[in-house]
Amino acid sequence: MECRVVINSLSDYLDGSLAAQEFQSIEAHLTQCPPCNAVRVDLTQITLAAKELPLRTPSRALWIRIQNEIEIETAVPGKVEEKKVSWWKRVSERNFTFTLPQLAGASMLAFSLMVFGMYHALHRDPQVASQASSDTANPILPMEKDLQFKIQQKASQLNTRRVSWNPEIRTVYDNHLQRIDNSLSHVRQSWVTTRDTDQQKLLMDLYNEKLRLMEDFERLGK
Amino acid sequence: MSSLSLTTPLALFGMPAKGAPVARTNNVIVGATTTNTAVPDFELTQAAANGDMAAFETLYERHYRRVYSLCLRMLANPTEAEDLTQEVFVQLFRKLGSFRGESQFTTWLHRLTVNQVLMHFRKKGVKLEKTTEEGDELNEIVQVGTDRPNSMPVVDRIALDDAIAQLPPGYRSVFVLHDVEGYEHEEIGKLLGCSVGTSKSQLHKARMKLRGLLTKKS
Incomplete structure (x- = not known):
């Protein structure tokens, strides 16, 4: 088994999501290949360390800030329920991505509407x-x-x-x-x-x- | 043999280390989280939903460090993490009435937190890296066959935390959710809107990248 294949399968090997046969092949390779085995050991250490990461503490003022915001909300009756976000805010905060054909279609539509509007303005019945x-x-x-x-x-x-x-x-x-x-x-x-x-x-x-x-x-x- | 050693004192999952200081000044909790576990979370949510701020404060005391740590690790920015923690607890207060106790409160709160972080990413236009299920080969990170079995430096969990912060947002999200928070790939796929294969691939890349970053530090 190639080292590269073993390395690419190491996370699945460590998480126990490999089929029995593949698991055994990788294990056999690891016993014979010190560099690959070193990577395995390092990844094991990283995953173990990740499970024991210390909890971090925010600044002291955070609770006061939360309390103040809640107090402001509760001061207005009926405002405790989830804030209703206006459609404009929702639209303006959303990130739109368009493909080239979509943009081309939109441009063509806008152009057609413009031509249609101009034609009607010029040929209007007095x-x-x-x-x-x-x-x-x-x-x-x-x-x-x-x-x-x-x-x-x-x-x-x-x-x-x-x-x-x-x-x-x-x-x-x-x-x-x-x-x-x-x-x-x-x-x-x-x-x-x-x-x-x-x-x-x-x-x-x-x-x-x-x-x-x-x-x-x-x-x-x- | 690897030489990665874990030297930071344990303060896991909201449980303070024995004798850890808990200082309170004018409703501000400093240091370890509270040890008052007499009242179940569900009862506290019911009381808080009826406007009992003391009950809500107890919920905050129990969970604020876990929520903040999750936000911090996913965002890698202390100021944004605090703002988002605030947003999570304000949202929590608004939604308390809808919590029926069908799932564990911590599970519910963490899902709320993850959703807030992902919403924040979307607002900021952060692109979570997409990879194929097979994933790219990690040539640039892994030097296999170099016969350097002891390449890993001595690192503690603070170093690991720093390395996590250097990961690209997509890798970081999957790594934090899977390896730190213990989410399954299926759940991650649903949260991030990607396949299980992509989640697995990104996790592996994140781990290898972390190994590379920790090696560079030595």
Whole structure:
């Protein structure tokens, strides 16, 4: 048996994980080969010494540090449970490794998206573009600007007061407001495309309804 | 004949040597670990989970040196080892409620510690060496057939500790887990995410590298 083969199998030999036949072959070699036997003895000494390594002692302040950290955690109710790590922290602390084909694929995808985006920006339908811009809150009716201004003022007044409201009242108010806003958005969009006078009237009614709702809840808070 | 001798006094596995000093100053434990073993670990975990800090302190007293030693040997950096020991005990406090006593507390705590160390390696981007199951031949380390049977110097366990610190992280992890902590290759494979063959190969390389380092020191 070659010395190199014996050396490479020495750890398995020492840990007793060799088959009986191989074990005997190595043992026979070791009795005849002093250099290999010396390696065996040294490895035995290393493994024995490893089992008897002394325990090491950290600095005295460690317990105080641990105690302080736990105290800070327990001071906040419900924080004793395992800390929830934000997804951003998890992602930022993770080490990503990518293969060359993966990187090439990602670059191609990014390039395709860029070309697609540019193509759509250049070939955009002007009518659709005007519709999209009309979906914003920019005033489009004669009285709309004044109404929007009044609503904005009321909203800022109510926002400071709503903190003191009963949670149920707050929910009712938010739900009503949400419904009116949804209708407003829908009707506004219809008016932009149809220019129908009924839609225009409905739009103004909705603004007034929103204002009334705010005034009602303003009185409630007083 | 090998001339490796072991000269450091025994202070194994949290058991203090006879007459070893235990000094306590304002909740700080210095020297050997406590000998108070009257209350089982499981009872202490239950009490600590209910907010009993004295019980948690007793658990700390019993296990802090073992946890710190494991962290230190795997990281080879005292500052990082202390930070990680702190993290382990804070994690332990958070998870105490989930310990049901199905396994031994020490086993559970050591697994928690090893996982923290491996997580630390991952955060730092430390690559644990991967080798084939057959492993590379150790030409650079082993000088077989040189007829130098007494090449091993006289080393104590402090020298071995220093040599372990010089091992590459992957070899060091496997060596510490197997030869120091007594983990089986199957467990190491699961923890490190490698095969049993790779674990065995890395252990052998670690041992041979240690032999080389200890020989160089002479």
